Amino acid sequence: MPPEDPQALLQRGAARHAAGDVAAAERLYRQVLKRRPDEPNAHNLLGVLARQRGDAAGALRHTERALAIAPEEPVFLANRGAALAEAGRLAEAVPALRAALARRPGDAVALRNLGQALCALGDAAAALAPLEGAAALLPAAPEPLLALAHARREAGDAAGAAQAAKAALDRAAAAPVLAGQARFLLAALGAAPAPDRAPAAYVRDLFDQFAPRFEAELTGRLDYRTPALLAALLADAGVAAARRLRALDLGCGTGLSGAALAPFARRLEGLDLSPRMLAEARRRGIYDALHESDLLDWLPGRAAAFDLVAAADVLNYLGDLGPALAAIAGALAPGGVAAFSVEAGVGAPFALGEAMRYRHDPAHVAALAEAAGLAVAARQAVVLRQEKGAPVAGALFVLRPRG
Ligand SMILES: C[S@@+](CC[C@H](N)C(=O)[O-])C[C@H]1O[C@@H](n2cnc3c(N)ncnc32)[C@H](O)[C@@H]1O
Numbered sequence: 001m002p003p004e005d006p007q008a009l010l011q012r013g014a015a016r017h018a019a020g021d022v023a024a025a026e027r028l029y030r031q032v033l034k035r036r037p038d039e040p041n042a043h044n045l046l047g048v049l050a051r052q053r054g055d056a057a058g059a060l061r062h063t064e065r066a067l068a069i070a071p072e073e074p075v076f077l078a079n080r081g082a083a084l085a086e087a088g089r090l091a092e093a094v095p096a097l098r099a100a101l102a103r104r105p106g107d108a109v110a111l112r113n114l115g116q117a118l119c120a121l122g123d124a125a126a127a128l129a130p131l132e133g134a135a136a137l138l139p140a141a142p143e144p145l146l147a148l149a150h151a152r153r154e155a156g157d158a159a160g161a162a163q164a165a166k167a168a169l170d171r172a173a174a175a176p177v178l179a180g181q182a183r184f185l186l187a188a189l190g191a192a193p194a195p196d197r198a199p200a201a202y203v204r205d206l207f208d209q210f211a212p213r214f215e216a217e218l219t220g221r222l223d224y225r226t227p228a229l230l231a232a233l234l235a236d237a238g239v240a241a242a243r244r245l246r247a248l249d250l251g252c253g254t255g256l257s258g259a260a261l262a263p264f265a266r267r268l269e270g271l272d273l274s275p276r277m278l279a280e281a282r283r284r285g286i287y288d289a290l291h292e293s294d295l296l297d298w299l300p301g302r303a304a305a306f307d308l309v310a311a312a313d314v315l316n317y318l319g320d321l322g323p324a325l326a327a328i329a330g331a332l333a334p335g336g337v338a339a340f341s342v343e344a345g346v347g348a349p350f351a352l353g354e355a356m357r358y359r360h361d362p363a364h365v366a367a368l369a370e371a372a373g374l375a376v377a378a379r380q381a382v383v384l385r386q387e388k389g390a391p392v393a394g395a396l397f398v399l400r401p402r403g
Pocket residue numbers: 203204207226227250251252253254255256257271272273274277293294295296311312313314317
């Protein structure tokens with residue numbers, strides 16, 4: 001039998017790809033390149049596959065090979081922009097996406113990627129036009145409307161944000177995760193009741209997208225200080241930095257908090273919802289074990305397993321802290337200690353802010369801790385970080401099981 005024509009192989013690969021059989025698609029794209037090494041579509045589609053697997057570096061490599069062969073192809077330019085955004089290289093993603101759109105103005109995905117990149121760069125006003133364009137091109141799709149709602153919220157247009165979030169919700173009947181995110185955004189805008197917690201899928205997506213930029217932004221522009229402040233309060237409360245404790249870093253993120261906890265820990269475990277944050281934490285090399293889970297699901301199986309349980313800038317994704325405090329109390333060994341931060345609110349036990357995080361009244365947190373069998377060993381009012389140039393007020397707690 002004569003060898004299959006590369007074009008036919010490419011089409012078969014694209015069909016397998018569309019059907020979700022990524023292993024077969026990859027095999028077929030690679031066969032194309034064996035027969036025709038400069039087939040740009042095969043390089044480009046391998047880039048798309050790599051991006052779907054979360055391999056942003058691989059996606060860029062393949063897409064750049066495609067562009068080296070066909071530098072003007074708008075689809076390849078758009079995919080390079082998407083891969084740059086995925087890798088957290090937003091300032092480079094923006095011109096790449098603009099170059100793609102100059103050649104193909106009706107590319108709704110490139111418009112949405114451009115809007116989201118501009119919004120993440122802090123220019124929500126510039127994000128509005130591309131996101132409105134994307135929403136107009138795909139009037140039945142919830143994704144561009146949800147992105148538009150976020151950009152309008154960032155730009156200070158709460159009413160417009162609520163209108164776009166409601167429109168996204170109306171179109172999300174077949175997409176429960178997007179519907180949950182639209183409802184949560186509506187709650188943060190005051191247009192729906194606040195749920196007990198942020199949806200886990202929302203938190204996972206948020207931090208998966210943020211992971212490649214998290215540390216640079218938090219320690220730079222946002223002047224994030226919570227891990228160091230929490231470690232200092234632990235020391236003030238008499239916890240020795242003697243590398244003796246079995247420590248658990250809840251919502252460990254990329255490991256900024258783990259680095260501050262390490263001097264206390266004989267064994268350090270981390271837990272997080274976001275696989276990309278965990279991948280960054282793994283690279284840091286300071287954790288003995290890392291777990292991908294929701295803290296409320298994971299903690300109940302670890303009775304009395306830790307001497308120190310910490311959560312830096314994590315409990316602000318939960319509204320009702322009762323279940324989390326009870327679960328933390330259950331995971332502490334006798335003589336153990338818990339340490340965490342909350343964003344400080346006044347009056348209501350918890351309130352969901354427009355920034356889509358919860359604030360907690362410290363007096364109510366102390367009462368919930370008591371109810372969970374934890375006594376307050378130390379407490380401190382602090383500035384956790386900056387947000388849009390303003391300080392974020394917080395409270396730190398160190399708690400011990402009651403005697
Ligand atoms: C702002 S980051 C803080 C990361 C780290 N603790 C630090 O101080 O740099 C919040 C982290 O908490 C994680 N997170 C939020 N809610 C969570 C939950 N219910 N279970 C597990 N992880 C959660 C997020 O995925 C994110 O990585």
